Amino acid sequence: MAKMKITREEALAFHLEPTPGKFEITATVPMTTQRDLSLAYSPGVAVPCEEIAANPETAYDYTNKGNLVAVISNGTAVLGLGNLGAVASKPVMEGKAVLFKRFADVNSIDIELDTEDPEAFINAVKLMGPTFGGINLEDIKAPECFIIEQQLKEIMDIPVFHDDQHGTAVICAAGLINALHISGKKIEDVKIVLNGAGAAGIACIELLKSMGARHDNCIVCDTKGVIYQGRTEGMNQWKSAHAVKTDLRELGEAMKDADVFLGVSVKGAVTEDMIASMADNPVIFAMANPDPEITPEEAHAVRADAIVATGRSDYPNQVNNVLGFPYLFRGALDVHARAINDEMKIACAQALASLAREDVPDEVAMAYGQKLSFGRDYIIPTPFDPRLIYTIPPAVARACMDTGAARRPIVDMEAYEVSLKARMDPTASILRSINARARNAQARMIFAEGDDIRVLRAAVQYQRTGFGKAIVIGRDEDVKAKLEAAGLGDAVREIEVTNAAKSARLEEYKEFLYQRLQRKGFDRHDVHRLAARDRHVFSALMLAHGHGDGLVTGATRKSAHVLQLINHVFDAGAEHGAAGITALLHKGRIVMIADTLVHEWPDEEDLANIAERAAGVARHLGLEPRVAFVSFSTFGYPRSERAEKMHQAPKVLEKRGVDFEFEGEMTVDVALNVTAQETYPFQRLSGPANILVVPARHSASISVKLMQEMAGATVIGPILSGVDKSIQICSSNFTANDILNMAVLAACKVG
Numbered sequence: 030m031a032k033m034k035i036t037r038e039e040a041l042a043f044h045l046e047p048t049p050g051k052f053e054i055t056a057t058v059p060m061t062t063q064r065d066l067s068l069a070y071s072p073g074v075a076v077p078c079e080e081i082a083a084n085p086e087t088a089y090d091y092t093n094k095g096n097l098v099a100v101i102s103n104g105t106a107v108l109g110l111g112n113l114g115a116v117a118s119k120p121v122m123e124g125k126a127v128l129f130k131r132f133a134d135v136n137s138i139d140i141e142l143d144t145e146d147p148e149a150f151i152n153a154v155k156l157m158g159p160t161f162g163g164i165n166l167e168d169i170k171a172p173e174c175f176i177i178e179q180q181l182k183e184i185m186d187i188p189v190f191h192d193d194q195h196g197t198a199v200i201c202a203a204g205l206i207n208a209l210h211i212s213g214k215k216i217e218d219v220k221i222v223l224n225g226a227g228a229a230g231i232a233c234i235e236l237l238k239s240m241g242a243r244h245d246n247c248i249v250c251d252t253k254g255v256i257y258q259g260r261t262e263g264m265n266q267w268k269s270a271h272a273v274k275t276d277l278r279e280l281g282e283a284m285k286d287a288d289v290f291l292g293v294s295v296k297g298a299v300t301e302d303m304i305a306s307m308a309d310n311p312v313i314f315a316m317a318n319p320d321p322e323i324t325p326e327e328a329h330a331v332r333a334d335a336i337v338a339t340g341r342s343d344y345p346n347q348v349n350n351v352l353g354f355p356y357l358f359r360g361a362l363d364v365h366a367r368a369i370n371d372e373m374k375i376a377c378a379q380a381l382a383s384l385a386r387e388d389v390p391d392e393v394a395m396a397y398g399q400k401l402s403f404g405r406d407y408i409i410p411t412p413f414d415p416r417l418i419y420t421i422p423p424a425v426a427r428a429c430m431d432t433g434a435a436r437r438p439i440v441d442m443e444a445y446e447v448s449l450k451a452r453m454d455p456t457a458s459i460l461r462s463i464n465a466r467a468r469n470a471q472a473r474m475i476f477a478e479g480d481d482i483r484v485l486r487a488a489v490q491y492q493r494t495g496f497g498k499a500i501v502i503g504r505d506e507d508v509k510a511k512l513e514a515a516g517l518g519d520a521v522r523e524i525e526v527t528n529a530a531k532s533a534r535l536e537e538y539k540e541f542l543y544q545r546l547q548r549k550g551f552d553r554h555d556v557h558r559l560a561a562r563d564r565h566v567f568s569a570l571m572l573a574h575g576h577g578d579g580l581v582t583g584a585t586r587k588s589a590h591v592l593q594l595i596n597h598v599f600d601a602g603a604e605h606g607a608a609g610i611t612a613l614l615h616k617g618r619i620v621m622i623a624d625t626l627v628h629e630w631p632d633e634e635d636l637a638n639i640a641e642r643a644a645g646v647a648r649h650l651g652l653e654p655r656v657a658f659v660s661f662s663t664f665g666y667p668r669s670e671r672a673e674k675m676h677q678a679p680k681v682l683e684k685r686g687v688d689f690e691f692e693g694e695m696t697v698d699v700a701l702n703v704t705a706q707e708t709y710p711f712q713r714l715s716g717p718a719n720i721l722v723v724p725a726r727h728s729a730s731i732s733v734k735l736m737q738e739m740a741g742a743t744v745i746g747p748i749l750s751g752v753d754k755s756i757q758i759c760s761s762n763f764t765a766n767d768i769l770n771m772a773v774l775a776a777c778k779v780g
């Protein structure tokens with residue numbers, strides 16, 4: 030896996046834009062009319078209040094309590110960065126909240142409490158009980174975290190879970206089950222060294238002992254070295270429970286001949302010499318964040334036989350509690366759990382371990398851009414595995430029901446699994462998949478408009494994300510000045526800048542262009558002007574000559590104008606069968622509109638071509654195409670000359686015998702809504718359409734812009750399809766991120 034370079038500037042910009050922080054709250058009910066107001070607020074709101082007062086359990090029905098978790102910290106152990114205080118821990122806590130939402134559709138809010146006093150902390154959280162369905166404690170240092178969690182569990186009737194303790198322990202256990210399986214060792218026999226005897230460390234070693242690890246085989250270390258019986262310095266009751274009778278005093282001594290190293294301490298705590306002294310096939314889980322105790326490169330340099338995991342996402346084997354807390358809470362919330370008990374944690378660990386041993390479906394491989402199979406570099410599922418949401422929560426919920434901790438047991442487990450699948454946003458996996466494919470392709474991407482800062486940002490991002498080489502067309506001095514002004518001065522040395530007028534290849538390009546244009550009214554002087562002065566044409570020439578693998582342009586000019594210029598070099602017109610397809614992503618749904626770029630007023634043959642092009646793009650994105658030819662009439666009514674071609678286009682496709690679903694003509698509601706489709710029992714779509722072929726470019730443009738402005742849909746495209754090289758034409762209102770998306774599409778040759 031290529032390591033991704035992230036700069037401080039990028040990390041700060043990510044948190045600053047588009048609005049400060051990482052999430053906002055949206056309403057799920059209409060709040061538009063006087064009636065809405067009367068229902069949502071006074072007087073209507075009095076009714077659920079009275080119901081809940083009479084029967085508190087109904088809070089799960091009439092409020093968001095049942096799907097709301099608080100992520101609470103005091104910032105005393107922020108990742109491995111130490112005691113940064115409450116407010117500085119907020120980015121991590123907001124991060125955990127969005128992970129809850131992204132991975133398990135759990136609503137979550139972060140709360141940072143400005144106190145290091147356990148009693149004050151406990152009181153504050155206790156009083157918040159009515160609001161939440163669960164409490165996720167985070168980054169509170171040991172030993173206070175043990176006292177806080179224990180007391181809150183006793184006094185609260187909802188799950189209280191300290192993620193750094195139990196989330197980490199669960200994932201560590203799941204990973205270790207599989208790592209030992211590969212190294213052919215048994216947990217009862219292995220010698221384990223744990224570095225870090227805080228929240229995560231104590232919980233990990235306790236869980237492993239409950240799974241069979243022997244007390245005398247486990248050596249625990251902290252800043253003072255080995256925790257041995259009789260040690261007095263830096264001790265507490267939780268450490269004492271794991272003290273062993275031994276003469277070992279230093280971590281380095283303990284590591285000799287150890288089978289397993291578990292690190293939940295700080296960056297760089299382990300040396301290569303220590304790793305070299307371990308037993309054969311050593312298991313090394315260096316879980317400190319953001320930087321591990323030792324990097325996989327360093328560990329493998331001295332021990333090729335090591336099975337290595339870290340807490341980071343940019344190496345194989347991410348042992349990180351992100352694989353646990355979203356799904357543990359999902360399962361617990363869905364049965365209105367009173368607690369998350371040991372049985373639920375063990376069920377989670379076992380379900381994770383067995384999932385990693387299953388055959389990895391193609392969609393996961395596609396999302397990661399590589400085939401994953403159980404082995405040294407894949408001992409634990411990856412966080413983006415879409416199976417997690419429907420395999421882990423049912424295991425947790427079952428264990429909760431079996432141990433009597435469920436207030437509302439699930440009756441139909443199968444239906445529950447189906448409902449879990451429906452929770453996830455399919456557009457996310459599509460975006461992940463194209464990103465992974467772009468990383469694999471390592472395409473040299475030409476960014477034509479190097480004088481525009483959005484384009485420069487996108488180019489830098491393209492290269493730094495590891496998609497491939499970014500080639501920017503522009504003047505060196507201008508690019509340098511613009512990057513420096515944007516705080517991206519470093520990037521000047523990273524990206525390649527090509528000045529069209531000074532290019533050594535100009536003569537070759539001009540000759541090629543002259544051959545194409547000499548009979549279209551262009552003389553050599555015109556050709557020189559186009560090739561040397563027009564960056565769209567120059568970039569297209571570079572692409573045509575294989576001096577780049579893809580081209581992104583159009584962010585500074587109208588797309589129709591840019592397409593005209595590109596057409597000097599490529600056959601990208603309507604008459605050549607090219608088409609533009611725009612993907613709209615909204616509320617977990619993806620719908621493509623075509624043609625948004627090339628055809629002004631297509632006839633039925635053109636419409637059929639456009640449908641075929643769009644179906645190809647859909648398949649490239651991992652969607653099974655369902656095409657609707659849309660109009661203002663449905664199956665011949667009302668009759669209109671203007672709708673006639675939409676009526677005929679499906680017949681053209683019928684004759685061609687294409688291998689995808691299509692239907693029409695129909696109105697957009699019939700195309701997209703299965704209930705509306707029921708009025709036409711003869712219609713042939715097996716579900717809502719995901720491709721809308723529209724009558725003309727004006728209707729395409731109106732639909733896309735309306736969705737963007739009114740509904741806030743994410744727009745990707747227009748994707749130029751039907752040209753033999755990868756070209757994407759942006760719109761002038763695109764942000765740097767939109768331009769990057771287009772480069773990613775160009776890199777994976779969607780089109």
Ligand SMILES: NC(=O)C1=CN([C@@H]2O[C@H](COP(=O)(O)OP(=O)(O)OC[C@H]3O[C@@H](n4cnc5c(N)ncnc54)[C@H](OP(=O)(O)O)[C@@H]3O)[C@@H](O)[C@H]2O)C=CC1
Pocket residue numbers: 105106107108109110168169170171192193194197224225226227228229230250251252253263292293294295296298316317318319339340348349350351
């Ligand atoms: N991958 C994952 O999912 C997770 C990783 N972590 C990581 O684990 C680490 C600890 O977190 P947490 O348990 O919450 O923090 P705590 O503050 O509760 O505990 C930290 C522990 O590490 C010990 N320690 C610190 N520096 C060293 C050192 N140089 N050598 C040996 N021991 C050391 C401390 O020793 P002493 O007691 O002597 O002060 C203490 O026992 C962090 O890096 C965190 O990012 C945590 C949770 C999840």
Ligand SMILES: CC(=O)C(=O)O
Pocket residue numbers: 107108109168192193317318340349350351
């Ligand atoms: C992952 C996590 O929770 C931590 O490093 O603290």
Ligand SMILES: [Mg+2]
Pocket residue numbers: 108167168192193
């Ligand atoms: Mg943490």
